[in-house]
Amino acid sequence: MGLFCYNAHRQIRKSENNDLNSGDRTVLPAETEVIRIYEVYVDIYFIENVMMDALLLILVALLLKEKIRWWRLVTASLAGGAGAVLILVSGIRFGVIYVLSVLFLDATMVLICIYHPKNRIPFRRPVLGVIYLHGMMSAYGKLMECVIRLVGAYSAQTIVTVVITGIVAILVVYRNMAGCRNIYDVTLSENGEDIVIRALFDTGNLLCDPVSGKPVSVMEETAEIRQWMTKYPQKYRVIPYRSVGNEHGILEGIVVERMMIQREEGEIVKREAVVALYKGKLSRDGTFQMILNHKLISA
Secondary structure, three states, rough: EEEEEOOOOOEEEEEOOOOOOOOOOOOOOOEEEOOOOOEEHHHHHHHHHHHHHHHHHHHHHHHOOOOOOOOHHHHHHHHHHHHHHHHHHHHOOEEEEEEEEHHHHHHHHHHHHOOOOOOOOOHHHHHHHHHHHHHHHHHHHHHHHHHHHOOOOHHHHHHHHHHHHHHHHHHHHHHHHHHHHHEEEEEEEEEOOOEEEEEEEOOOOOOEOOOOOOOOEEEEHHHHHHHHHHHHHEEEEEEEEOOEEEEEEEEEEEEEEEEEEEEOOOEEEEEEEEEEEOOOOOOOOOOOEEEEHHHHHOO
């Protein structure tokens, strides 16, 4: 266990005996200057930063609607703890260099958590992640300060950790309950023409193209998609399906050049995607016009 002491203790007392009005010598109150001792154990400091970073990064991932990959979370937390120790040991206090070092460390942790080699990450996502992280760090510090005043420093760390863990648990439950009805903007492209629609991600859509074996999404039939089927007959497909009350059914379909699913986590692009056409409305209120196959996002 290493001890890192970055400040010294000094106490100076000054007494002056002087009375300007009467000439009598009196003793004035002593002037005292005190510089406090700060002892920082590097290993404990590292562990505390890793634990706090892990909790806050989970919250950031949930706020960004990002899938939590635990090995990335652990890596980012360890990097955050190591970076915090390096900043402390380097002796950097306040100023431009300190601010830039902290921002760089926070951005590194966020990128480790949300980076995915298959998906392009919009620039605003890591920026939002850093903003969320700093906001929650500030809230964590304020909460610690309040709890310390109420119950003392001995129990404050445990109480604040339990509170933040409770918040994380609530968000996880909420995300799991709301995750079954995710709606995304989807762009279908064919030979320079685009169709933009709203799509529901449905884990119950298990349709597959019998020819290529690719997952099939179902969309409401429109004049534009019908024109594509007429213009590109070689991309025509027949999709068999089964449903309640209809043991065997057939849907017309088409293979589109590109399907782009716009998510907050980044774009998902599928080439030669298969789409089946449904004659009617998929949602009563018109919220969505397509039901995505679960393999397009889960895979």
